[in-house]
Structures are given as C-alpha cells and as structure tokens.
Amino acid sequence: MNTEAKKQYTISVFTEDKIGLLNRITIIFTRRKINVESLTVSESETKGIFRFTIVIELEPSNIEKLRGQLEKQVEVLKAFYYQDHDIVYQEIGLYKISTSEFVNGDKVENIIRKNNARILRIEPDYTIVEKTGHEEETRALFEELEPHGILSFVRSGRVAIAKPMKRLHVYLKEIGKLD
Amino acid sequence: MLVLEQPFVETEKEVIASKPNTTGAEAVILSLLAENVDTIFGYPGGAIMPIYDALYDYLDKVKHILTRHEQGAIHAAQGYARVRRKAGVCFATSGPGATNLITGIADAMVDSTPLVCITGQVTEGLLGTDAFQETDVVGISMPITKWNYQVTKAEEIPQAIAKAFYIAESGRPGPVLLDITKNAQFEGCDFKYQKCRRIRSYLPKRALVPEKIAEAAELINSCKKPLVLAGHGILIAKAQEVFQEFIEKSGLPVASTLLGLSAMSVEHPNYVGYLGMHGNYGPNVKTNEADLLIAVGMRFDDRVTGGLDTYAPDAKVIHIEIDPSEINKNVKATVPIIGDAKEALEALLPHVNERKYDEWLAEFAECDRLEDEKVVQKALAPTTEKIKMVEVIKMLSDKTEGKAVIVTDVGQHQMIATRYYKFAETESNVTSGGLGTMGFALPAAIGAKIGVPHRDVIAVAGDGGFQMTLQELGTIMQNDIPVKIIVLNNHFLGMVRQWQELFFDRRYSFTDIESPDFVTLASAYGVKGIQVTDRDKLESGLTQMLESKESFLLEVIVEKEENVFPMVPSGASVSDIRLE
Numbered sequence A: 001m002n003t004e005a006k007k008q009y010t011i012s013v014f015t016e017d018k019i020g021l022l023n024r025i026t027i028i029f030t031r032r033k034i035n036v037e038s039l040t041v042s043e044s045e046t047k048g049i050f051r052f053t054i055v056i057e058l059e060p061s062n063i064e065k066l067r068g069q070l071e072k073q074v075e076v077l078k079a080f081y082y083q084d085h086d087i088v089y090q091e092i093g094l095y096k097i098s099t100s101e102f103v104n105g106d107k108v109e110n111i112i113r114k115n116n117a118r119i120l121r122i123e124p125d126y127t128i129v130e131k132t133g134h135e136e137e138t139r140a141l142f143e144e145l146e147p148h149g150i151l152s153f154v155r156s157g158r159v160a161i162a163k164p165m166k167r168l169h170v171y172l173k174e175i176g177k178l179d
Numbered sequence B: 001m002l003v004l005e006q007p008f009v010e011t012e013k014e015v016i017a018s019k020p021n022t023t024g025a026e027a028v029i030l031s032l033l034a035e036n037v038d039t040i041f042g043y044p045g046g047a048i049m050p051i052y053d054a055l056y057d058y059l060d061k062v063k064h065i066l067t068r069h070e071q072g073a074i075h076a077a078q079g080y081a082r083v084r085r086k087a088g089v090c091f092a093t094s095g096p097g098a099t100n101l102i103t104g105i106a107d108a109m110v111d112s113t114p115l116v117c118i119t120g121q122v123t124e125g126l127l128g129t130d131a132f133q134e135t136d137v138v139g140i141s142m143p144i145t146k147w148n149y150q151v152t153k154a155e156e157i158p159q160a161i162a163k164a165f166y167i168a169e170s171g172r173p174g175p176v177l178l179d180i181t182k183n184a185q186f187e188g189c190d191f192k193y194q195k196c197r198r199i200r201s202y203l204p205k206r207a208l209v210p211e212k213i214a215e216a217a218e219l220i221n222s223c224k225k226p227l228v229l230a231g232h233g234i235l236i237a238k239a240q241e242v243f244q245e246f247i248e249k250s251g252l253p254v255a256s257t258l259l260g261l262s263a264m265s266v267e268h269p270n271y272v273g274y275l276g277m278h279g280n281y282g283p284n285v286k287t288n289e290a291d292l293l294i295a296v297g298m299r300f301d302d303r304v305t306g307g308l309d310t311y312a313p314d315a316k317v318i319h320i321e322i323d324p325s326e327i328n329k330n331v332k333a334t335v336p337i338i339g340d341a342k343e344a345l346e347a348l349l350p351h352v353n354e355r356k357y358d359e360w361l362a363e364f365a366e367c368d369r370l371e372d373e374k375v376v377q378k379a380l381a382p383t384t385e386k387i388k389m390v391e392v393i394k395m396l397s398d399k400t401e402g403k404a405v406i407v408t409d410v411g412q413h414q415m416i417a418t419r420y421y422k423f424a425e426t427e428s429n430v431t432s433g434g435l436g437t438m439g440f441a442l443p444a445a446i447g448a449k450i451g452v453p454h455r456d457v458i459a460v461a462g463d464g465g466f467q468m469t470l471q472e473l474g475t476i477m478q479n480d481i482p483v484k485i486i487v488l489n490n491h492f493l494g495m496v497r498q499w500q501e502l503f504f505d506r507r508y509s510f511t512d513i514e515s516p517d518f519v520t521l522a523s524a525y526g527v528k529g530i531q532v533t534d535r536d537k538l539e540s541g542l543t544q545m546l547e548s549k550e551s552f553l554l555e556v557i558v559e560k561e562e563n564v565f566p567m568v569p570s571g572a573s574v575s576d577i578r579l580e
C-alpha cells in the first residue's frame, strides 16, 4: 500500500474528437480507484482537438505513471498535470433563489455585491445568480445565501490554463507526433 | 482557430486494391486480403452473416477456420500471431459471440499480441435498444483493447481496417476490435484500399536519444555484476540476431522472462536461466546482487520482480522499452531508453566494450549446480512410482532437440515445460503469460500450427486447463490440423493445490478434479491417442506421438502431488527463492 500523502492535481488531456474517448479516459482513473473530482471537456484552441480538464487527488509518485497511461491511448495527443500554483483556474456556480427573498430588503443584494456575483435572470418567482471563482469562493457564497433559501445550486467542473507559454503543437513537435 | 497541419490519419498514396460498386461486407474481405491475411479464425452468427456470405466467394484466397467456441477462435488467432509476428484475425457475431472473445482480448493486451477482431453488431437503428444479441462490445472491450471502434457505414470500412492493422502491429502490439453494424455490411460502397501510414495522435516508436545510448554504454562498460533481462520485446522487434551479437561482444549474462524464452538459445554460454516465480535459482538470487540490470523489452511484471521493496537493491537499471508508460512503472530506470529493442541494441552495440565476466558467470554456474542437486536431480531421478512432469518434458526436449514450438497452458505443467524444455530455436514458446489463461494451449497450438505448418507444434496442458477448451478437438478433426497434444494428468488443479499445500495447510478446497477418459474422448473426435502410466512406456509413447503424421494426444498420468520448485512465494523477495 502506498502511504504517501495525496496531492491535488489538475490534468489536461488533449485528444482527437472521437466517440468513446471519454470512456477510455475515465476507465484509466476508475481502474485505479482514483476518484474524479471534476471533469470538463471542450474543444481547445485547436480545431478538432478536445481538452479534458480533470481534477483528482493522487500520490505524487503515481502522477507520472497516470500521465503515461493517458498518453498510451491511441487517440490522446498529450497529457499534462499541474498543481494549483502552475495554473490559473476557475469554476462557475449558479444559484437559484426565490425572487421574493431577493426583493425583501437588501440583505441578499448585499451578499451578491460583496461576493462579486452577478444576477443572470430575474423572473417573478425565481432569480438566478452567477459566481465565478475558485471552489472556496463559490462555496462561500452558497453558505451566505443558504439562510435565505437556495432552491437549486450547481457548480461546474474546473477549467484551467497553464502558466507556461508553450503551445500544444510545440510539444507535439518535440515528441515527434507532428512534423 | 488554430488548425494542425497534420491530418488525423495519413494513408499511403498507393491504392493497393479497389472494386467499385460492392458492399460493406465484401469490403471487409477485400480489406483483409489487401493486408495479406491468409487465415481467419471465427464463428458465424446473425449479425455477421453478410460478412460470412461475402467470404464464401473468396475461399480460394483466404482460409477460414471454424472453431468450436469464439474463445477458441481468438486463442488460435493469438497462437498464429505469436509465431508469425503479424496480426491474427478473428470473426465473431454480436452479443455472446463478441463476449466470448473477451478473455482472449485481455490476454493479447497484456502479452502484446497483435490481433484484429471483427465483430458483427445489430443494425445501427437498433443500437441501444437491447435488441436481440446487442451487447456493447466496444464498451466492454475498451480497457483491454489497444484501440476499438464501431463502424456504422460501409464507406468507413477500408480505412477502419487499415487503421486496425496499423495500430495492432506497430509499436507495442496489441488487440484491436472493430464492431461493424449489420447495415454497414449490407450497404453499397466503392471499395478502395490504402494502407494506414500514420496517425498523428499515436507515436508507435520514438526516435532514440543518443545521450541515453551513451549513458547506457557507460554503465555497461563500467559495471561489475551485470544481468540482462531479456523479454518478449526482443522477439517482437525481431532483434534476436543483434541481441546475440550485443551479448557476445559485451559478455553480459542473460536471463529470460517467461515470454522472452527462445529469444536466445538456452545452450548459449551467456544464458543463465529463466526469471521469476518458478524460474531458475541463479538469475533470481543474483538479481539482488547485481550492480546493473539491463532490461530489454520487458515490463518488470510482479511474477518477475517479487516484492518490489527488496528488488535489486544494488542495481542501476537500464530499461530498453518501446512503451513509454512502462518506464518507471514498477522499477525506476537509471537510464531509460524508449524505443524499439532492435534499434536500441544496434545503437548500443558499437559503444560497448568487449568484456568477460568469468567470475560472475561462475557464480551463476554454482547456483545452477545447487539447483541441479536440490531440484532437477530429484525431479529426474525417479523415486516415485508415478512419472513426474519433469521427466516427460526432459524427454520431449531431448527427442525434439529443442526444436519444436511448445504451446503451454497454465499451471504447474506450464512452469515445468518452460523450465525444462531446452529451446534451441527462436520463436518456439507460445504461452499465456500476463493473464495466465487456462484453456489457452489447445486453440493457440491450432493457430500456431497453421501459422508455421512446417514446424512441430506441441500443446502441453494440464487435466484442468485442457478441459476448458477441449471442444477444439473438433476444429482439429474438421481441418486435419496435425498438432500434438500432451496432457499431463495429475488429477488435480495442480498449481492451486501446490499453493494450498504450502500456504493453506493442505486444505485442498476444490482442487481435485475428475476427468473423462481423454483418449476415448479424442478418438470420438477422430484424434488418435494413448495413455501412458508406466515409466517404461513413456519413451515409446512420445515417439508414437512425434512420429504421427496426424494430430495425436498423449495423456501421461503423473505424480499427483508434485510441487514446482524453485519458487518465489508471492510478494517475497527474489533472493528468498525456495529450492524445496
């Protein structure tokens, strides 16, 4: 058994746009009993190349092996892993509260202002508030709003951009995947 | 938006086969012909019927072997692939046909065996509806295939098959699966075949890094107690010749993994034995005294390393391996060389000095002497009434001069056969290593015999494993495949019984196994056979089997409670290998 302390890693996996890859990638984690804390998939800055952003906790001695397993997949171009200080990252929280709470005095309005959140929509019976930030920040807003009645809450997975300046195709050229 | 200049898949310019106005099903067969496939192992069913129908017109160009079970088909394809070093091909229908392939796919994945598996699938419109015999085989096989893909349009077929062969055979080989829906098989298309040249996201083989070669050579030239660990990668890369040259120049002692056997003659003066749980004493013990391990095309499986905490404590490690994910996975590499074994050895060869390790080799010889005294002589000098497995294999080895292809099942007989057969020729060992699949031997031997018909192919199985796939005697019967079969019958699931004896207080929970009369059973399939119980009949029995022009089954009743030694208990250090 590995008794090393785990660390949080944000993994970026660049892949071809192929059905089934999501499954292939998640299997690599589940097979090793690694819990995926968040997963976001979107097209990257390069046409037809998708970027998976995956947040996990893992022993440092295993992260490089995990990267190897990801890159072993035929349709994976490259995988990178980062710790929080290597990246700029964000998540988004959406909060649904009842409009009557909102118009009842200025408490809720003050919370929203203080947290730099914004109102996306006001309907007669509900209001949708949006907050982007780190998980602690979206959670802090949740806790402040909760006494006023949250009807529904959702938080996105993490999206992250690495601080180093190299672009994907430069890495791909270096390892010989691109001419 | 950025665009990568390189297209996702690049094909060869040349169109090597074409036929306008055909069907998807015919395109499957034409694609296989374009890949020079000469044998398909398979079993038909509803969802793959159009492909079988198209095949019917091409029986002058490609052989199809109808097995008795899809597991038989895939193991046969594996046996074929292992002796031919090219992709084995198998067909199965959807649902149960496809799921019956799973064990073989998993086996091929861990043992780096190239396979192209083609399964039929229900028509596209029925996908996801739990239609009759609809199974998500792409989903099920995902973790055990190198690549898999579902084809739903006829026009996709040539490129999908071209990709399948390219992926299966290049880099570290492995199984791929194409699941072709029935509508795609029926649909019309214009067939045009171009081989796959490159896939931009996939780098099968990396260029060698010259600095790493130099660093490795320096370690090799300055070490005192080196040991080469020779793996399957040498055979896969067809690097046997340069390997031997490298060994003879550098003087390094060589130990082999289970799948690396027959990469080098066991009679070579630098060959010091076989690694792992039931390997030889010397290479196991000396691993922990070595100051340098040179691992070539092997992956430090736990059956080789034993407990990692105590593995090779004094050794620096050069790891030559084509699959980058194997580097530092189990054992940290001092100098990783990612690349093809042949290219790496060719690059290393001019940089290594001519050296001799007489004293170090003498230490291995001393270990051999000890093993011979404690293990081999006991196994060979019969004090028991019943024949011992070792006697059978030793005699088989002598009679065939180590030149046969030995296809083993899984268990004690496998360890005995691979320990005592003196592999004199290369590409002579076909076994299920990483998965340890009982039932592998008989069908794999069928495939191997079809792959190398000019060689003697001998399946060695236990009474347990033989019963897992013995229905393939029907395949032998129908196709007149002259494979020889030795069943070493100890009336036990011997390997598990051994563990029960050693580690579970002899509580033989469900390891005694009754068998039918194998000789009568074989004769029902038209396969001749004899049973040998007496030592003095063994030699004539073996001769009869070897001289038979047809398939032949030799059942030998062996000692019931023989144990395989040496043995590294599971998780123990390789230096704690037990001789008795």
Ligand SMILES: Cc1ncc(C[n+]2csc(CCOP(=O)(O)OP(=O)(O)O)c2C)c(N)n1
Residues within 6 Å of the ligand: B409, B410, B411, B412, B413, B414, B436, B437, B438, B439, B461, B462, B463, B464, B465, B466, B488, B490, B492, B493, B494, B495, B496
């Ligand atoms: C499909 C499968 N099931 C179970 C096992 C576990 N197992 C490993 S060796 C063995 C015993 C094999 O017995 P037998 O075929 O009679 O060979 P022996 O060990 O007696 O030579 C078993 C049950 C296995 N390897 N494969």
